[in-house]
Amino acid sequence: MKPEKIEGFRNSLLKWYHKHRRPLPWRMNPTPYRVWISEIMLQQTQVKSAIPYFNRFVKRLPDIASLAQAPVEEILALWSGLGYYSRARNLHKAARKILEYWGGIFPNEYKTVLSLPGIGRYTAGAICSIAFNQPQPVVDGNIRRVIVRLNGIRSYIPEKYFWDRMTEWVPWEKASEFNQAMMELGATICLPAQPLCPRCPVRRYCLAKKQNLQSTIPLTKPRKAIVKVGVVILVIRYRGKVLLTRQDDSFIPGKWGLPVRIVPSGQSPEETAQSLNNKLFGGRLPIESLAVLKHSITHNRISAHIYTGNATGIISELLEAEGRTYWANDLQLDGMLTSSLFRKAVQRCRK
Ligand code: SF4
Structure with missing residues (x-):
């Protein structure tokens, strides 16, 4: 996308997001703690399946102190059914660290967030942008798909490309909404198999749409065998x-x-x-x-x-x-x- 089009693209996306965003439980009162728990759950779990787990988890363990002080068995039991249990163990370790070093207040410095157990570049970016409105990029599967379609890319490209695009696109003053809007667009409109282009708020910026290549971009990798x-x-x-x-x-x-x-x-x-x-x-x-x-x-x-x-x-x-x-x-x-x-x-x- 040409630099002079970025502003218009952002505005169209944000306008659509205000009107159409799903009322997900972690979007109500998006404290760093709630954003963190939801992002860790969503790493390997669909939104629909994660909702009851999220509600149960934050009801029982509403803050960093209660998570840090809970027995690990209880945390694993609340996680039971979500799989990838190292995520739950890391939540526990990170909560204990936050309680010990920062008195139970979630740190707001990107590098510090990134240093916590179980938090990688994506989750650190999501917490800092969504909860603290810092202009940090995030790249997940949905966002990658949106980017390659918008830019009409028909080959495999390095991961750095996606992070560079999001760094370039994320606005300083509306990082939280912009990142969530990109995720939402990928999850509800720019779908993997059949993107809903007629309803897409940024279709006029989309090269895949222009060239009628939405169904062939992105290139698909063979699935892992069962x-x-x-x-x-x-x-x-x-x-x-x-x-x-x-x-x-x-x-x-x-x-x-x-x-x-x-x-x-x-x-x-x-x-x-x-x-x-x-x-x-x-x-x-x-x-x-x-x-x-x-x-x-x-x-x-x-x-x-x-x-x-x-x-x-x-x-x-x-x-x-x-x-x-x-x-x-x-x-x-x-x-x-x-x-x-x-x-x-x-x-x-x-x-
Ligand atoms: S126009 Fe279609 S392919 Fe392009 S971003 Fe929108 S939904 Fe995706």
Whole structure:
């Protein structure tokens, strides 16, 4: 876009945004804390799915102090179902740092925000622009698509190009609204498959529209292949409690989980369940197949074979002595099981 057109482009976009923006909960009262939580949630989650999580999270933990002082298990439980749990752990670490160094007041200096755990260039830019109205650029998937269409770009271009354009376009006095307007345009009008060009407020500035190339820009990359995974999960009970194991190297998130193992190729779920039984209980615990649950984690499509069994007193003592297991009651399970797959498995056994 030519420099002399930028002003008109901004005005058209901002006018449209004032009229058509969605009333999202984090846009009401956009404090740095609320903007931060929402931006971290939206990194890998659709707006529609993030809304109930956001509302629940800020109701329970309304500010930096309450987040910093909450047990990590509680934060992970509030995050359960959103996936990518390192995000929740980093929120906790960052809140503790803010409480310790800045008395619980969110820092407003870009470099300081960028230094917080879990905050990269995008999130730092979003917080500083949306909450503090600083002219910092933001670039996400929606904004990249809008930029390549507006500029009619038909080749792969380096990431720097997008940041340079946003740095050039973001206005000093209306950075918050401009950045949100760019995101909103990508999310509601300049859609990936079928952009709604007749309703677009900046169509007269758009080279893709001018050349009728909206459906071929941007170039699409091949999708990541779906991987099918079979796992065996044991729900072992003893006196109303359920056995949890530490899962330091598991692909399922969380510090504690149900005993789980991937079914190797060439092995049946029964054989995998038996070998897990051998490892944990020396093969002495009678277990039975209960159900198969379907679950997705990113591009993995998981078939989870649930087996149940009741432990005896001796087995329970042996496991406790080992120190890598824990017998959790119902209340503890809610806090300790952060994976929604594990929670579903326990739920299924309660039926
Ligand atoms: S005119 Fe169409 S392709 Fe261009 S920015 Fe607007 S919605 Fe996107």
